Amino acid sequence: MTTDTGTDAVACTRLAYAFGDTKAVDGLELTVREGEVFGLLGPNGAGKTTAIRCITTLLPVPSGMVRVFGHDAAGDRMAVRRLLGYVPQQLSADSGLTGRENVSLFARVFDVSRRERAERVDQALGAVGLTDAADRLAGTYSGGMVRRLELAQALVSAPRLLILDEPTIGLDPIARTGVWEHITAVREATGMTVLVTTHYMDEADQYCDRVGLMHHGRIRALGTPAELRQGLGERRRAEGAPATAPLPTLEDVFRDVAGSGLDEQAGDFRDVRSTRRTAQRVG
Numbered sequence: 001m002t003t004d005t006g007t008d009a010v011a012c013t014r015l016a017y018a019f020g021d022t023k024a025v026d027g028l029e030l031t032v033r034e035g036e037v038f039g040l041l042g043p044n045g046a047g048k049t050t051a052i053r054c055i056t057t058l059l060p061v062p063s064g065m066v067r068v069f070g071h072d073a074a075g076d077r078m079a080v081r082r083l084l085g086y087v088p089q090q091l092s093a094d095s096g097l098t099g100r101e102n103v104s105l106f107a108r109v110f111d112v113s114r115r116e117r118a119e120r121v122d123q124a125l126g127a128v129g130l131t132d133a134a135d136r137l138a139g140t141y142s143g144g145m146v147r148r149l150e151l152a153q154a155l156v157s158a159p160r161l162l163i164l165d166e167p168t169i170g171l172d173p174i175a176r177t178g179v180w181e182h183i184t185a186v187r188e189a190t191g192m193t194v195l196v197t198t199h200y201m202d203e204a205d206q207y208c209d210r211v212g213l214m215h216h217g218r219i220r221a222l223g224t225p226a227e228l229r230q231g232l233g234e235r236r237r238a239e240g241a242p243a244t245a246p247l248p249t250l251e252d253v254f255r256d257v258a259g260s261g262l263d264e265q266a267g268d269f270r271d272v273r274s275t276r277r278t279a280q281r282v283g
Ligand SMILES: Nc1ncnc2c1ncn2[C@@H]1O[C@H](COP(=O)(O)OP(=O)(O)OP(=O)(O)O)[C@@H](O)[C@H]1O
Pocket: 019, 022, 023, 024, 025, 042, 043, 044, 045, 046, 047, 048, 049, 050, 051, 270, 271
């Protein structure tokens, strides 16, 4: 039975997805509670994007179960799609259209009624701080503005669940903060649930209610950022670390879980490619 009230926003049970011999997602157990900002963290190749694509119904669910507000992502794909807004890693805005035209296009695709469309497009652009730039070509936007435009595109259908795949990759610190401030403000105004993947531990620490550290296709640690940091700190003290030792960071927690830091694992071809993809938008 499916229901869309009183259930978790996302529930993955024993989700598995393989590309040939590569087990991208390997028995994922993941629950995102309604109304929270959940950060799915992990190095390149951890399986974050593959899991997200199963949740958004862009990939099938070959093994296990995915539910979005109680709807089965395998059996009821249209119901799931109607509930979510998705900002993929790949560029989803058209540089030859204005910001307003880009958002209007999404409003049409997502069946926002003709009567409501202009107002909803204005609201979405306003929510991400692009009202003044709305009638400029997206090709003239900075990288941070493009990301905010893509956020507006995803918000125009008033989703209950917003899914963002590395929304700040390749952006400078000020643009990163701008993107997060708008995500946080919309979430506070609407109560929408947010599921976000990121490599940036500092962002997860600051903006996520809970995080899951993913490695080799599974969640290896789960909790609020403070819980994860405190848990590691307590364990280290029990193992003899001095009481004056600084509290571990989320990066330390990750290192503890995955056996190495993000830095050692990043920097492969895929990482360079995705960073460049974003950098190209800036140019
Ligand atoms: N289309 C594909 N064909 C073959 N293998 C793939 C494909 N997409 C992903 N993979 C592999 O599946 C594994 C998980 O990749 P995925 O993109 O889900 O990880 P990720 O955590 O999102 O990484 P990133 O942070 O780089 O986006 C990796 O080993 C990757 O090489």
